[in-house]
Amino acid sequence: xxxxxxxxxxxxxxxxxxxxxxxxxxxxxxxxxxxxxxxxxxxxxxxxxxxxxxxxxxxxxxxxxxxxxxxxxxxxxxxxxxxxxxxxxxxxxxxxxxxxxxxxxxxxxxxxxxxxxxxxxxxxxxxxxxxxxxxxxxxxxxxxxxxxxxxxxxxxxxxxxxxxxxxxxxxxxxxxxxxxxxxxxxxxxxxxxxxxxxxxxxxxxxxxxxxxxxxxxxxxxxxxxxxxxxxxxxxxxxxxxxxxxxxxxxxxxxxxxxxxxxxxxxxxxxxxxxxxxxxxxxxxxxxxxxxxxxxxxxxxxxxxxxxxxxxxxxxxxxxxxxxxxxxxxxxxxxxxxxxxxxxxxxxxxxxxxxxxxxxxxxxxxxxxxxxxxxxxxxxxxxxxxxxxxxxxxxxxxxxxxxxxxxxxxxxxxxxxxxxxxxxxxxxxxxxxxxxxxxxxxxxxxxxxxxxxxxxxxxxxxxxxxxxxxxxxxxxxxxxxxxxxxxxxxxxxxxxxxxxxxxxxxxxx
Numbered sequence: 001x002x003x004x005x006x007x008x009x010x011x012x013x014x015x016x017x018x019x020x021x022x023x024x025x026x027x028x029x030x031x032x033x034x035x036x037x038x039x040x041x042x043x044x045x046x047x048x049x050x051x052x053x054x055x056x057x058x059x060x061x062x063x064x065x066x067x068x069x070x071x072x073x074x075x076x077x078x079x080x081x082x083x084x085x086x087x088x089x090x091x092x093x094x095x096x097x098x099x100x101x102x103x104x105x106x107x108x109x110x111x112x113x114x115x116x117x118x119x120x121x122x123x124x125x126x127x128x129x130x131x132x133x134x135x136x137x138x139x140x141x142x143x144x145x146x147x148x149x150x151x152x153x154x155x156x157x158x159x160x161x162x163x164x165x166x167x168x169x170x171x172x173x174x175x176x177x178x179x180x181x182x183x184x185x186x187x188x189x190x191x192x193x194x195x196x197x198x199x200x201x202x203x204x205x206x207x208x209x210x211x212x213x214x215x216x217x218x219x220x221x222x223x224x225x226x227x228x229x230x231x232x233x234x235x236x237x238x239x240x241x242x243x244x245x246x247x248x249x250x251x252x253x254x255x256x257x258x259x260x261x262x263x264x265x266x267x268x269x270x271x272x273x274x275x276x277x278x279x280x281x282x283x284x285x286x287x288x289x290x291x292x293x294x295x296x297x298x299x300x301x302x303x304x305x306x307x308x309x310x311x312x313x314x315x316x317x318x319x320x321x322x323x324x325x326x327x328x329x330x331x332x333x334x335x336x337x338x339x340x341x342x343x344x345x346x347x348x349x350x351x352x353x354x355x356x357x358x359x360x361x362x363x364x365x366x367x368x369x370x371x372x373x374x375x376x377x378x379x380x381x382x383x384x385x386x387x388x389x390x391x392x393x394x395x396x397x398x399x400x401x402x403x404x405x406x407x408x409x410x411x412x413x414x415x416x417x418x419x420x421x422x423x424x425x426x427x428x429x430x431x432x433x434x435x436x437x438x439x440x441x442x443x444x445x446x447x448x449x450x451x452x453x454x455x456x457x458x459x460x461x462x463x464x465x466x467x468x469x470x471x472x473x474x475x476x477x478x479x480x481x482x483x484x485x486x487x488x489x490x491x492x493x494x495x496x497x498x499x500x501x502x503x504x505x506x507x508x
Contacts (some may be wrong), residue, residue: 015271016454017441021455024437026464030382031430033375037383038423040354046424049320052424053431072189083196084169091161091206093404097396098157102209105130106160109137110153113145113305125307125315126341132253132297133210135304140403144495160208167212168205172196174219175482181226182452183493195482198429199422203389204478214255214479218459220247221261222483234278236322241282242289249293253301255479257463261288264458269455313346320353326471327360327372330380373468381472385426388475390415427501432488433460439494452488456483 074234096220098106104123112134124131140163141156172195196203204212219242228240244265250259269279317340325336339356343349361369378381384391394409406412418460439459463480477484 008285012140015380016451019267019271019458019461020437020440020443023461024434024441027430027434027437028462029374029378030182030464031157031434033378033382034385034426034430038385038427041385042419042423045420045427047446048420048483052428056428056492057495061490068374072185076185076192076333079193079196080169080173080176081171084165086196087165087168087202087205088162090202090404091165091314091398093402094206094393094408095161095398096206096393097398099395100110101127101474102207105134105137105209109134109141110156112138113141114152117490118305121305121307121311124305125312126317128252128316129256130210131305132250132300133213134303136213137208138304144469146284161206164208167202167216171212171215171219171482172201172350174216174223175486178219178223178226179486179489181223182490187372187489189492191486194489195485198425198481198485199418200385200389200478202419203386203393203479204475206272207392211475211478214251214258215240215482216478217247217251217254218258218261219482221251221258221265222456225265225455228282229452234281239287241285245286245289245291246293248286249290249297252290252294252299252361257466257476257479260462260466261455261459262286264455264462267458268455303404310337315341316346317341318346318353320350322355322471323469324353324357324360326377326469327357327364330372330377330472332473338423356400377468377472381467381474381477384474385419385422386474387481388473390418392475397504428486429484432491433484433492435495436487437491437500439491453487456487459483460487 035046037088038049092309097103104120108118108120108123118124118134124134135348137156137160140159141151144151144155172192175195176188176192179191182188183191209319224244224247225242228237228244231237231240244262248262249258251261266283269282295302321340324340325333328336340349340353343352364372390408393405394411397405397409399405400409403414407418409415436453437457440451440454443451460480460483463477467476
């Protein structure tokens with residue numbers, strides 16, 4: 001029995017070490033890619049980054065630069081509304097004309113509420129992942145219409161901007177609350193401040209779309225998970241697992257990449273040494289509430305979008321479409337959309353996609369495929385410090401001559417200043433994520449049951465792999481920005497802890 005226990009312990013520790021080792025290798029590659037892109041876009045940031053890193057090191061090592069009586073919690077709840085107001089101002093000043101999927105869904109929901117005509121049903125049959133978000137916008141716009149019977153698309157657009165800002169603010173608040181559970185009020189305050197210093201969050205708060213909704217749901221899942229992990233009694237633990245199931249079902253219908261978190265969560269529960277009855281009960285409750293949530297959401301969608309099965313079979317795109325499209329230059333291509341839509345049934349679309357995937361891979365060959373997947377796609381995914389923000393805000397700004405447009409649009413004369421700031425921020429973010437991965441890897445032989453952010457590192461590993469084979473875009477990382485900030489904070493806190501141990505003469 002003792003030997004069996006030792007073998008079990010070795011297996012758990014091996015899996016734990018393997019997960020952290022894979023993420024450490026990945027984050028090293030991501031950092032190299034990001035720094036190489038930084039050199040080509042703003043070389044000054046590369047020169048200043050070591051200076052900034054030294055400044056951060058100096059600050060985290062100091063113990064008395066803020067009074068011990070500083071009211072962190074009270075100041076946070078003053079800072080939070082102030083940051084939200086800044087976000088509202090930024091989003092209002094940086095407005096762009098409706099375009100891409102975000103604008104199309106707002107236009108469709110506006111038409112549905114104002115004229116009871118949603119317009120293009122083919123779009124929602126083709127992209128079922130946007131159906132639930134359409135339903136949510138319809139509910140929002142109905143509320144606006146009830147408050148203001150004369151409201152039209154312009155008023156609905158403004159309401160969507162408010163909603164986008166609130167979702168991003170909610171994600172930041174959940175980040176703060178999660179950090180508070182993990183590290184206490186003082187460190188949570190600095191984690192929240194780090195989030196409000198992230199300009200890409202302001203750039204994307206404008207968009208009430210599945211990216212900002214997914215960001216909120218991801219941080220809600222992270223918060224519920226930490227609460228479940230810290231629950232010592234069975235009933236609260238099962239309640240939180242049920243909440244994770246419901247939130248996971250909503251996230252599945254909003255932004256499928258967030259579902260990677262649930263996969264990571266299940267893997268973590270299996271890796272950690274948890275009493276098997278607790279593990280089984282937790283997974284059963286999670287699965288039950290996920291199923292209930294999914295059935296309820298599907299029923300709600302059908303009430304607003306009654307699309308029959310034959311219509312969906314004729315127009316829905318199979319998952320293979322996005323893998324095929326990713327083999328072009330990595331991103332969206334209208335030619336590939338036209339190609340897939342040219343086949344009459346779902347099966348024929350899928351079979352045509354598979355044939356085209358094989359053809360494109362053969363055309364690239366082994367060396368070309370390796371270069372494409374592990375360099376070109378990674379540059380497109382991880383190489384933009386604004387996470388696509390400048391690109392999207394350059395698409396027909398409403399106030400093209402305003403100060404903010406000069407700052408955030410690619411053609412703006414002040415855009416280099418924004419890129420300098422975001423590049424430095426991104427460099428520090430990646431440094432913290434590297435430290436998080438490195439110190440987690442160093443703990444491979446230690447007790448891992450208290451490593452609550454293993455699920456975060458596994459989630460980031462999953463999205464990195466997913467975007468390697470899927471259509472990729474720096475925008476798709478926006479959902480994971482608060483999680484990346486949380487991991488960054490963990491890395492610097494571990495560095496501070498190790499520095500304190502060294503100063504006391506402890507083991508590194």
